[in-house]
Amino acid sequence: MEWLDRAACVDADPDLFFPVSRNGPAVRDALAAKRICCRCPVVEDCLDWALSTRQTTGVWGGTSEEERADLIRASRLAS
Numbered sequence: 001m002e003w004l005d006r007a008a009c010v011d012a013d014p015d016l017f018f019p020v021s022r023n024g025p026a027v028r029d030a031l032a033a034k035r036i037c038c039r040c041p042v043v044e045d046c047l048d049w050a051l052s053t054r055q056t057t058g059v060w061g062g063t064s065e066e067e068r069a070d071l072i073r074a075s076r077l078a079s
Helices: 002-006 025-038 043-052 065-078
Strands: none
Touching: 002 043, 025 043, 043 065
């Protein structure tokens, strides 16, 4: 994971990327995390890693848990 050192989130508050719920302030935190991902030079590496390791929590590669689950399902259907 040498790409991690170049990630835009390296100095960000980790709590933004791991909201404790799917309501209220957690939604705001997840959106803030995704905004950081939007300017990240390694967002694709991050998403690839999250998908390949089946990360089930947090914002990775600009995606939420649900969005990654949708990507995995779509990939299975395409195979």
